[in-house]
Amino acid sequence: MDFGLSEERRILRDTAARFIRDSYDMKTRHALAASAEGFSRDKWREFAELGLVAALLPAEVGGLGGFGEDILVVMEEIGRGLVVEPFLATAVLGGGLIAELGSEAQKAILEEVIAGTRLLAFAQGEAESRYSLSEVRTRAERRGDGWLLNGQKSVVLNGDSADLLVVSARASGAADDEAGLALFLVDAAAPGVTRRGYATVDGGHAAEVGLADVKVGEDALLGEAGQAFPAIERVVGRGLLALCAEALGTMEVCRDMTLDYLRTRKQFGVPIGKFQALQHRMVDLCLEIEQARSAVMFAAGKLEASRPERERALSAAKNLTGRVGRLVAEESIQLHGGIAMTWEYALPHFAKRLTMIDHQLGDADHHLERFIAFSQAR
Amino acid sequence: MDMTFSPEEDAFRREVRAFVKEALPSTLAAKVRTGKRLDKMDYVTWHKALNARGWLAWHWPAEQSGTGWTPVQKHIFEEECVAACAPRVVPFGLNMLGPVLIKFGSEAQKRHYLPRILSDEDWWCQGYSEPGAGSDLASLKSRAERRGDHYVVNGQKTWTTLGHYADWMFCLVKTDTSVKPQEGISFLLVDMKSPGVTVRPIVTLDGEHEVNEVFLEDVRVPLDNLVGEENKGWTCAKYLLTYERTGIAGVAFAKQSLDHLKQVARDQKKNGRPLAEDPLFAARLAEVEIDLLAMETFNLRTVSAAAAGAAPGPESSMLKIKGTVIRQQITELLRRAVGPHALPFVPEAFEEGYNEPPIGPDYAMPLARQYFNMRKLSIYGGSNEIQRNIIAKQMLRL
Numbered sequence: 001m002d003f004g005l006s007e008e009r010r011i012l013r014d015t016a017a018r019f020i021r022d023s024y025d026m027k028t029r030h031a032l033a034a035s036a037e038g039f040s041r042d043k044w045r046e047f048a049e050l051g052l053v054a055a056l057l058p059a060e061v062g063g064l065g066g067f068g069e070d071i072l073v074v075m076e077e078i079g080r081g082l083v084v085e086p087f088l089a090t091a092v093l094g095g096g097l098i099a100e101l102g103s104e105a106q107k108a109i110l111e112e113v114i115a116g117t118r119l120l121a122f123a124q125g126e127a128e129s130r131y132s133l134s135e136v137r138t139r140a141e142r143r144g145d146g147w148l149l150n151g152q153k154s155v156v157l158n159g160d161s162a163d164l165l166v167v168s169a170r171a172s173g174a175a176d177d178e179a180g181l182a183l184f185l186v187d188a189a190a191p192g193v194t195r196r197g198y199a200t201v202d203g204g205h206a207a208e209v210g211l212a213d214v215k216v217g218e219d220a221l222l223g224e225a226g227q228a229f230p231a232i233e234r235v236v237g238r239g240l241l242a243l244c245a246e247a248l249g250t251m252e253v254c255r256d257m258t259l260d261y262l263r264t265r266k267q268f269g270v271p272i273g274k275f276q277a278l279q280h281r282m283v284d285l286c287l288e289i290e291q292a293r294s295a296v297m298f299a300a301g302k303l304e305a306s307r308p309e310r311e312r313a314l315s316a317a318k319n320l321t322g323r324v325g326r327l328v329a330e331e332s333i334q335l336h337g338g339i340a341m342t343w344e345y346a347l348p349h350f351a352k353r354l355t356m357i358d359h360q361l362g363d364a365d366h367h368l369e370r371f372i373a374f375s376q377a378r
Numbered sequence: 379m380d381m382t383f384s385p386e387e388d389a390f391r392r393e394v395r396a397f398v399k400e401a402l403p404s405t406l407a408a409k410v411r412t413g414k415r416l417d418k419m420d421y422v423t424w425h426k427a428l429n430a431r432g433w434l435a436w437h438w439p440a441e442q443s444g445t446g447w448t449p450v451q452k453h454i455f456e457e458e459c460v461a462a463c464a465p466r467v468v469p470f471g472l473n474m475l476g477p478v479l480i481k482f483g484s485e486a487q488k489r490h491y492l493p494r495i496l497s498d499e500d501w502w503c504q505g506y507s508e509p510g511a512g513s514d515l516a517s518l519k520s521r522a523e524r525r526g527d528h529y530v531v532n533g534q535k536t537w538t539t540l541g542h543y544a545d546w547m548f549c550l551v552k553t554d555t556s557v558k559p560q561e562g563i564s565f566l567l568v569d570m571k572s573p574g575v576t577v578r579p580i581v582t583l584d585g586e587h588e589v590n591e592v593f594l595e596d597v598r599v600p601l602d603n604l605v606g607e608e609n610k611g612w613t614c615a616k617y618l619l620t621y622e623r624t625g626i627a628g629v630a631f632a633k634q635s636l637d638h639l640k641q642v643a644r645d646q647k648k649n650g651r652p653l654a655e656d657p658l659f660a661a662r663l664a665e666v667e668i669d670l671l672a673m674e675t676f677n678l679r680t681v682s683a684a685a686a687g688a689a690p691g692p693e694s695s696m697l698k699i700k701g702t703v704i705r706q707q708i709t710e711l712l713r714r715a716v717g718p719h720a721l722p723f724v725p726e727a728f729e730e731g732y733n734e735p736p737i738g739p740d741y742a743m744p745l746a747r748q749y750f751n752m753r754k755l756s757i758y759g760g761s762n763e764i765q766r767n768i769i770a771k772q773m774l775r776l
């Protein structure tokens with residue numbers, strides 16, 4: 001057994017860490033988050049030039065890896081820097097789906113994605129679907145030699161800035177059937193597509209996307225109509241790993257800032273870290289973060305395993321990072337006292353991101369249920 | 379044991395309910411219900427409505443225009459107001475300074491300030507905390523030096539809630555640095571319009587402006603504005619804190635917010651069925667409801683002991699811990715209940731008159747903001763760690 005990183009991955013991690021440290025301080029980050037799209041296209045291109053987008057995609061499509069460990073290494077640094085560029089939306093989800101299902105012509109799009117010049121988003125969630133991947137009411141109907149799409153997508157991550165949307169729609173079956181789903185590549189500027197973008201609590205961006213009689217050709221269909229679910233699940237699994245890794249980076253920043261504060265903040269004539277009541281809570285944070293890290297590493301190692309093995313491990317990781325994430329967010333605010341309630345201080349922004357990760361691709365409860373289901377299916 | 383309200387108390391509840399229904403503008407109740415941002419006028423409107431009815435000063439004795447209510451009546455009154463979505467009554471003048479003036483103030487101070495608190499001519503804020511003095515309040519550094527008929531005050535206060543609306547601030551200052559910290563503190567009333575007072579906003583993690591920093595530079599404060607004796611301010615300060623902690627359990631707020639959670643859970647769907655029927659969520663909700671049921675009874679036990687004349691002891695610290703944690707848990711379940719719709723952050727939507735359609739269900743937009751804002755409950759009013767220290771020391775003698 002070896003839990004260490006390979007030389008290539010160490011280089012990848014250091015590259016990401018150095019770039020973020022040198023050009024992504026909190027002031028820059030807040031300014032990017034407050035801009036119209038909620039991030040910077042220039043910064044995104046710079047990330048891409050460093051190979052950080054390529055690292056998340058497999059070699060067959062021009063990427064540099066796309067294995068569990070690559071996702072782990074890159075996304076942890078993204079979490080540590082509280083980076084707002086669309087790694088999850090464009091590289092992991094959108095790019096992942098095209099890599100998984102795309103025709104040769106469709107895969108060619110990924111060249112521009114890897115170069116950082118084309119942005120993607122995965123338009124999956126709907127008003128009532130909550131975290132379900134199969135509950136899709138957006139309809140895809142055959143029209144001549146193409147398709148007609150109708151429906152509403154909700155809280156589409158970075159959907160407001162994407163050039164190309166990967167839209168899930170129902171070609172057949174009942175509203176919550178796994179069978180009958182199809183994926184389409186839809187130009188964000190196509191007639192009938194409406195987008196209402198907005199900021200999110202954690203400094204990100206999302207959009208409500210409307211599809212009204214959107215006409216697409218057969219070449220827009222990704223994979224086979226009606227057969228998209230397994231690929232969606234696999235790629236969302238990569239997204240889960242990405243979110244968990246991001247959460248780890250974010251948690252460690254919370255931990256380090258809190259520890260530093262306990263050592264320096266004085267009340268009653270001593271650093272507050274001298275109070276045993278706080279020491280034990282700090283110890284618990286460190287301990288739980290190691291637990292979360294271990295579950296995430298376990299999941300990274302199962303990314304290529306059979307469906308129940310893989311999904312069970314991913315749900316375990318997402319459940320535990322959800323629970324530990326909440327603990328870390330709440331405790332690091334509490335142990336700081338009033339200062340952590342301020343916008344000006346960095347910590348609460350990490351705590352907010354950590355909290356909101358639990359609202360993406362399924363919360364701790366959702367993954368608790370999946371863990372039970374997949375454990376029983378093994 | 380008798381856990382029922384007396385017929386008089388029930389009648390009182392009906393009277394309060396009828397009054398609130400009549401006096402609380404429906405637009406204001408709607409703002410509170412939907413989590414809109416409240417402005418100064420919203421608080422003033424409700425304050426004035428209560429004062430017109432003579433129901434404002436429920437912590438004051440009847441001789442001082444107080445309501446003379448029993449603790450049970452206060453409890454009923456608060457419950458009815460919160461359930462009807464009335465804004466909270468801003469506590470600084472009424473529930474903090476008022477009782478201190480009544481106990482320690484001069485006749486002239488009482489005659490001048492108390493009526494002005496009731497009529498809302500003076501909006502007060504609390505100037506206790508400083509950057510270096512939070513839990514360790516006695517370590518505060520702001521200084522007041524006597525010069526003839528006035529003090530000259532220098533220092534900085536922080537976390538001053540709604541200080542940007544305030545006409546006056548009551549504050550703790552050092553008047554003697556040669557003695558034990560607690561023995562050199564005085565309680566001063568500072569006119570916020572005095573030269574040398576600067577108020578700077580602190581934006582909180584949810585993007586809102588509720589607290590401030592207050593800088594005091596060579597501020598002249600007349601000697602008449604000293605409450606009680608010089609260097610005896612710590613007595614006033616501690617007396618005030620016991621009032622700050624009463625009602626801090628926030629039972630009424632917790633009940634209202636639990637009702638809201640139930641409504642949200644009935645409306646949200648999970649796998650095509652109401653979230654309220656989802657066994658996992660229903661269990662989480664039920665556990666908080668059980669905690670709240672117990673805490674409400676715990677609170678009533680202390681309330682009725684107080685009615686029988688018992689002084690509030692470490693029970694108020696216990697209630698503070700439990701009450702704040704329960705309220706935080708309810709806001710946590712609220713944000714979790716709406717799933718992905720907790721994410722949108724649209725601060726404009728909290729303004730009255732925002733006309734865009736909501737993103738997701740209309741109740742979802744304020745929930746994440748409220749969850750983060752409510753982290754303050756376990757930090758202020760004596761942090762929950764400090765409350766535990768109090769219980770360990772005073773009750774358990776550890």
Ligand SMILES: Cc1cc2nc3c(=O)[nH]c(=O)nc-3n(C[C@H](O)[C@H](O)[C@H](O)COP(=O)(O)OP(=O)(O)OC[C@H]3O[C@@H](n4cnc5c(N)ncnc54)[C@H](O)[C@@H]3O)c2cc1C
Nearest residue numbers: 273274275276277278279280281282283284766770774776
């Ligand atoms: C089943 C069992 C097997 C054991 N096996 C071994 C063995 O193989 N070898 C061996 O050397 N010993 C062994 N012990 C003894 C064990 O190490 C002691 O019980 C332990 O160190 C606690 O000491 P104590 O019982 O005197 O309790 P105390 O030290 O008196 O502690 C009482 C309580 O106070 C807490 N406490 C004490 N100090 C602090 C502090 N500074 N901060 C916070 N809390 C504190 C403790 O956690 C405990 O809850 C064993 C004990 C048990 C019960």
Ligand SMILES: Cc1cc2nc3c(=O)[nH]c(=O)nc-3n(C[C@H](O)[C@H](O)[C@H](O)COP(=O)(O)OP(=O)(O)OC[C@H]3O[C@@H](n4cnc5c(N)ncnc54)[C@H](O)[C@@H]3O)c2cc1C
Nearest residue numbers: 334335336337338504506507512513537539754758761763
């Ligand atoms: C939203 C908000 C509104 C406020 N409004 C006002 C106001 O209007 N007026 C006003 O004067 N103040 C106000 N406060 C200030 C509030 O009273 C302080 O934040 C509080 O006293 C804690 O102080 P601190 O923030 O400096 O934290 P610190 O005292 O620095 O505490 C940091 C951490 O250490 C812990 N700690 C400290 N001492 C001990 C100990 N001995 N043992 C164990 N743990 C300990 C604390 O519990 C906390 O977890 C407000 C605060 C907030 C957040």
